[in-house]
Amino acid sequence: MEKSWEPKILAFLCNWCSYAGADLAGTSRIQYPPNIRVIRVPCSGRINPLFILKALQSGIDGVLVSGCHPGDCHYLSGNYIGRRKFATLKRFLEYLGIEGGRVQFSWVSAAEGGKFSQMVHEITQEIKKLGPAKRFVKREDSRAIKFETQNSKDKTILK
Amino acid sequence: MSQLAIQEKIREKAKELLSKKEVDLIIGFSNWTLPLRTTPVFIRTPEGTESLIWNSFCENNLATYIHKFSRFRVGIIVKGCDARSLTALSLEKRFNPERVFLIGVPCQRMVDRKKVTKAVKGEILRAEERGEEIIVEGEEFKTVLNKKDYLYPSCQVCTHRTPIQAHVLVDDPVEESPLVEIHPGVNQFEKKTFEERWRFFEKETSRCIRCYACREVCPMCYCTECFVDDYRPKWIGGGLQPQDLQFYHIVRAYHQTGRCSGCGACERACPMDIPLTYLTQKLNQDVKELFGFEVGLNSKTPPPLSTFEVDDKGDFIK
Numbered sequence: 001m002e003k004s005w006e007p008k009i010l011a012f013l014c015n016w017c018s019y020a021g022a023d024l025a026g027t028s029r030i031q032y033p034p035n036i037r038v039i040r041v042p043c044s045g046r047i048n049p050l051f052i053l054k055a056l057q058s059g060i061d062g063v064l065v066s067g068c069h070p071g072d073c074h075y076l077s078g079n080y081i082g083r084r085k086f087a088t089l090k091r092f093l094e095y096l097g098i099e100g101g102r103v104q105f106s107w108v109s110a111a112e113g114g115k116f117s118q119m120v121h122e123i124t125q126e127i128k129k130l131g132p133a134k135r136f137v138k139r140e141d142s143r144a145i146k147f148e149t150q151n152s153k154d155k156t157i158l159k
Numbered sequence: 160m161s162q163l164a165i166q167e168k169i170r171e172k173a174k175e176l177l178s179k180k181e182v183d184l185i186i187g188f189s190n191w192t193l194p195l196r197t198t199p200v201f202i203r204t205p206e207g208t209e210s211l212i213w214n215s216f217c218e219n220n221l222a223t224y225i226h227k228f229s230r231f232r233v234g235i236i237v238k239g240c241d242a243r244s245l246t247a248l249s250l251e252k253r254f255n256p257e258r259v260f261l262i263g264v265p266c267q268r269m270v271d272r273k274k275v276t277k278a279v280k281g282e283i284l285r286a287e288e289r290g291e292e293i294i295v296e297g298e299e300f301k302t303v304l305n306k307k308d309y310l311y312p313s314c315q316v317c318t319h320r321t322p323i324q325a326h327v328l329v330d331d332p333v334e335e336s337p338l339v340e341i342h343p344g345v346n347q348f349e350k351k352t353f354e355e356r357w358r359f360f361e362k363e364t365s366r367c368i369r370c371y372a373c374r375e376v377c378p379m380c381y382c383t384e385c386f387v388d389d390y391r392p393k394w395i396g397g398g399l400q401p402q403d404l405q406f407y408h409i410v411r412a413y414h415q416t417g418r419c420s421g422c423g424a425c426e427r428a429c430p431m432d433i434p435l436t437y438l439t440q441k442l443n444q445d446v447k448e449l450f451g452f453e454v455g456l457n458s459k460t461p462p463p464l465s466t467f468e469v470d471d472k473g474d475f476i477k
Contacts, residue, residue, distance in 0.1 A: 049413060050386060050394055057402055070473065080467035083476065084450065088416050088464070090475055091445050095349075096409065096438075097357025106477035119477050135357055138402035 007061035007127040011036045011120075012051065014044045016074040017109045018066035024113030032117040033124040036064065043067065045078025049089045052103055059137045062102045062127035064120075069107040079107070099130050160330045162288065165264060166213040168329040169236060172262050173208040182234035182260055186224050188217040194286040194295070195272040199224065211236070214288050215270040215306060220244055220424040222378035225254050232258045238266040240313075240422035242322030243455025244378040247418050250462060253381060263325025265333040268314040273432070275309050278302070307338075313423030313436050315339045324458070344437030345444065360405070366431040367404045373425035373435055374411060379418045386410060412438035417446045417463035420454050 013019040019040050025032060041047065044067025052063045065086065067079045086105045094100040104123045108116045160168075173185045189200040189210045197216050201224075202208055213236075221235055222244035237245065242261060249256045275295060276283060285296040293304045316339050321332040348356060371387070374380045386394050387407060394410075396403040411425075412435070419439040426435045446452050449472060452463040 050410060053406060053409060054394060057406055070469070077467060080469065080471065081465070083471055083473055084464050084467055087449055087472060087475065088442065088445055089413065091449075092409075092413060092416075092438075092442060095356070095441055096360050097353050097355075104477065105475065122477070135361075136402055136405055138396070138400060 005132060007035050007124060007132070008059070009036045009062040009064055009124065009127060010055045010060045011038045011064040011066065012041050012044070012047055013038055014067040014079075015040055015042050017068035017072065018106075018116070020110035021108040021112050021116040024110065025116045028113050030113050030117040032120040035124050036120055043073065043075050043078035044082040045073070045075065047082055047085070049085055052089065056098070056102060056133065056136055057138050059133065059139070061130070061133045062104060062123065064104045064106065064123060066106045066108050069109055072109060098135055101126050101130050102133060162214055162267070165330050166211070169213055169262060169264065170208045170211050172327060172329060173202065173211055173234060174205045176234045176260060177202070177208065178205040181232070183231040184228060185211070185234040185236070186221050186228075187211045187236040188213065188219070194283050195270075195275060213264060215267060215293070216272065218269045218311070218424075218427060220376070220378050220422045222248060223376060223424070225259065225378070226381050229254055232260070234260040234262060236262045236264060237322045237325055238264055239317065239320040239322050240266075240420045242324045243319060243420035244422065246324055246455040246458050247420060247462070248378060249458060256458075261322065261325040263322035263328045265322070265328065265330050266317070266320040267333070268310045268317065268320070268338075270306055270309050271311045275304060278304060278309070310338070311423050311427070312343045313421050313426070313440070316342045316440070317421070319456070324455075342436065342440040344434055345440050348437050361401065363433050364404045364408045365401055366433055367399075367408065368431060369399065369404070369407065370430060372428040372430060376424045376428040379415060380411075408435075408438070412442060415439045416442045417450070417452055418454060419443055
């Protein structure tokens with residue numbers, strides 16, 4: 001089972017640069033790992049941190065957000081605004097004890113099919129090293145866990 | 160100035176504002192039925208100002224109530240943290256600053272009632288404040304406690320006790336130095352290993368009963384529809400599954416990035432005693448480190464996540 005495990009990576013690609021970059025990689029017949037599932041978004045600034053968290057909670061092993069290089073945003077400042085959100089979110093997740101490597105960000109332009117392929121290779125390797133996501137993952141059979149109330153010693157079990 | 164003198168000045172100012180009809184309403188603190196506790200009051204008549212009080216238990220963040228009285232001209236009694244929350248709210252255009260009058264009280268740091276309750280055996284029936292001491296009385300005991308040992312962690316680290324944004328200050332500004340450099344919660348949490356940190360977070364959040372008191376009490380949580388109430392898309396499950404609780408706590412804290420004044424109201428409101436300020440204080444530290452921003456100090460600087468600098472740090476991006 002462990003041997004055949006392949007990470008699932010969710011990629012949010014911006015419509016104007018990274019999605020076109022991924023497309024270029026495809027049309028140029030550049031190979032990259034099939035672990036990524038792409039969702040096309042209008043801009044990397046569109047990414048609400050809730051998307052990333054929801055993906056991690058749903059059992060995705062890694063999330064990639066990719067947008068235009070700084071200064072190249074189709075909407076002028078979307079990626080700059082996104083960058084601030086990503087910086088704080090990544091730090092916050094690491095602080096809480098969720099592997100920061102599961103949340104990846106990149107700038108890929110429409111002309112960088114090669115870079116896209118190489119980057120997907122890199123992050124797939126990185127996430128393979130981290131192993132399957134265990135923390136924060138909601139499964140069908142997840143139940144409320146046992147806990148002891150602070151004041152009394154009687155155990156409360158919510159099932 | 161003694162606290163009684165401050166209290167007198169607050170009443171005087173409130174009375175003046177109400178009788179001159181400069182405001183329709185004063186939001187302040189009043190005594191309640193329980194010792195160690197105060198309650199927010201909303202006063203509309205000059206005579207009513209006699210019930211206003213000031214002591215070390217005026218812990219609520221009154222900025223929370225500003226949303227409810229947007230049709231009125233409001234006078235509001237503010238500590239340092241309340242004033243900073245109000246500045247942050249005015250930046251987000253939540254109210255018209257011209258219709259709000261701030262009566263600023265330099266804060267003497269608030270006393271943690273839970274710590275006091277734990278320090279004595281038995282039920283506290285009376286509590287009195289005398290200078291730097293609190294005298295608590297029960298049926299069989301009378302203890303004198305030093306106020307300094309029973310402060311809220313968020314008050315220990317506070318460096319903005321004087322509400323400089325206020326229209327009038329009832330006392331001289333206080334010296335702005337923290338009692339503790341780093342927030343005790345953040346400090347302890349950061350010392351843990353990666354594994355321990357997650358286990359701590361998992362354990363603490365598992366107690367959550369999703370009463371949303373932390374959300375309701377927070378001045379910055381004003382969305383008419385919170386992400387937990389969204390049905391389409393449904394971000395979060397409705398039950399007490401641990402991952403849903405974790406999701407709620409991560410996002411609640413994250414939504415405070417660059418907006419939290421660090422008043423600690425969320426933690427005080429929690430009926431399950433879940434620590435919460437170690438999350439928001441860390442985000443405040445991050446925002447200060449990354450973007451050099453501190454909440455509520457300036458009514459011109461936009462919130463950090465709604466703006467950008469071209470040379471922001473981006474070394475984590477591939």
